[in-house]
Amino acid sequence: MEHPLVNPLCGLSLRIYSPAINSAKTSLTCKRSGLIRSIAEPMEKTVYTTKVPRNGNIAKLQAGYLFPEIGRRRSAHIQKYPDAKVISLGIGDTTEPIPEVITSAMAQRAQDLSTREGYSGYGAEQGEKVLRTALSRTFYGDLGIKDTEIFVSDGAKCDISRLQLVFGSNVTMAVQDPSYPAYVDSSVIVGQTGSFEKDVQKYGKIEYMKCLPENDFFPDLLSVPRIDIIFFCSPNNPTGAAATRKQLKELVGFAKANGSIIIYDSAYAIYMSDDNPKSIYEIPGAREVAIETASFSKYAGFTGVRLGWTVVPDELRFSDGFPVANDFNRIMCTCFNGASNIAQAGGLACLSLEGLKAMHGVVEFYKENTKIIVDTFTSLGFQVYGGRNAPYVWVRFPGRKSWDIFAEILEKAHIVTTPGSGFGPGGEGFIRVSAFGHRENILEAARRLKSLYK
Numbered sequence: 001m002e003h004p005l006v007n008p009l010c011g012l013s014l015r016i017y018s019p020a021i022n023s024a025k026t027s028l029t030c031k032r033s034g035l036i037r038s039i040a041e042p043m044e045k046t047v048y049t050t051k052v053p054r055n056g057n058i059a060k061l062q063a064g065y066l067f068p069e070i071g072r073r074r075s076a077h078i079q080k081y082p083d084a085k086v087i088s089l090g091i092g093d094t095t096e097p098i099p100e101v102i103t104s105a106m107a108q109r110a111q112d113l114s115t116r117e118g119y120s121g122y123g124a125e126q127g128e129k130v131l132r133t134a135l136s137r138t139f140y141g142d143l144g145i146k147d148t149e150i151f152v153s154d155g156a157k158c159d160i161s162r163l164q165l166v167f168g169s170n171v172t173m174a175v176q177d178p179s180y181p182a183y184v185d186s187s188v189i190v191g192q193t194g195s196f197e198k199d200v201q202k203y204g205k206i207e208y209m210k211c212l213p214e215n216d217f218f219p220d221l222l223s224v225p226r227i228d229i230i231f232f233c234s235p236n237n238p239t240g241a242a243a244t245r246k247q248l249k250e251l252v253g254f255a256k257a258n259g260s261i262i263i264y265d266s267a268y269a270i271y272m273s274d275d276n277p278k279s280i281y282e283i284p285g286a287r288e289v290a291i292e293t294a295s296f297s298k299y300a301g302f303t304g305v306r307l308g309w310t311v312v313p314d315e316l317r318f319s320d321g322f323p324v325a326n327d328f329n330r331i332m333c334t335c336f337n338g339a340s341n342i343a344q345a346g347g348l349a350c351l352s353l354e355g356l357k358a359m360h361g362v363v364e365f366y367k368e369n370t371k372i373i374v375d376t377f378t379s380l381g382f383q384v385y386g387g388r389n390a391p392y393v394w395v396r397f398p399g400r401k402s403w404d405i406f407a408e409i410l411e412k413a414h415i416v417t418t419p420g421s422g423f424g425p426g427g428e429g430f431i432r433v434s435a436f437g438h439r440e441n442i443l444e445a446a447r448r449l450k451s452l453y454k
Contacts, residue, residue: 099358127152178423241385
């Protein structure tokens, strides 16, 4: 192939003949001076690849997981406006200090590890018995849940994926729409779904149960086909809606009639203000059809400490009669070495009388933040949902795209929210605003929003 070049040493335009454009070296001959010069040409970078195929299920996932994408856009905004004070009300991460009664118990447990008497290594994969007993007594005292039915873990999100391993790829699955993205993404990863259908913004083979203001955020179960696994979160993330006792009786009845299993996410039960069930096991018959996941993350500010639990009742059985708890136990023993002993000491302190009082004090602080946010958007004329039973406010912007609203509020008010469409197609036209924030930031966000939308 010919390449016209100019040799700087002789000032002549030359044509270099090389067998291929990617040759490492080309010789330049200057006829006037008889000088030969060798120069290096750029080479295309060769990327080594193995012969291992990529997991086709992971390849189905769309873009990045929602919250890292929000973090990326926040970082880009800070680079664009380095002097702006950005207020984050998007990702549901707690902000207030963990009460000292809880941290002092963790500190003592950590200190004990430096002594022969206090040292402990691997613990039971299911959690320390004293903590399992305390969880049973505190949250399920009159519901018949035994400590042996409680599995302590490093958080509800992790348990959701472990439960997916239990059920495998050959089950059908339903989610509330909108819903927490981990339910759908973990289903995609284990191979339960079809490909992503861009025209409807859904994955094939998933039943998206619409939960909108028009149906009181509860699905029309008469229109839902028979499903194996039903993910259901109450109080709900992202809408903040809490299912009533009547609605949960309908859900349990649906599961029993169809032989389905409910995975009930109660991560925000402590925020319940209305007289609605805090546990699915308050509903008769739920022990035969439901698993419940829960977490200390939003109860005690353990988003970084990592501690949660999952309840799998003895009565819950597969179609062949085998106990679901046995398989979940096997997954826990295979994939997990048990929650941190320091974190478990903190969890136990949370469940003391003083710890419970301190936890509820922090929760009340966040609920006050929620009221400020609700009042702000309501005063501006928006349709506002949630907030009463959960630390999330769900705000409707009719006729608009969620990511456009997110971008507008970030660009003009330097506030990070969460676009509703990130929780499923049913979230389009909404944003989620988190109440996790320092009081001064919540008040400043309210001021900016009033200025933006007055």
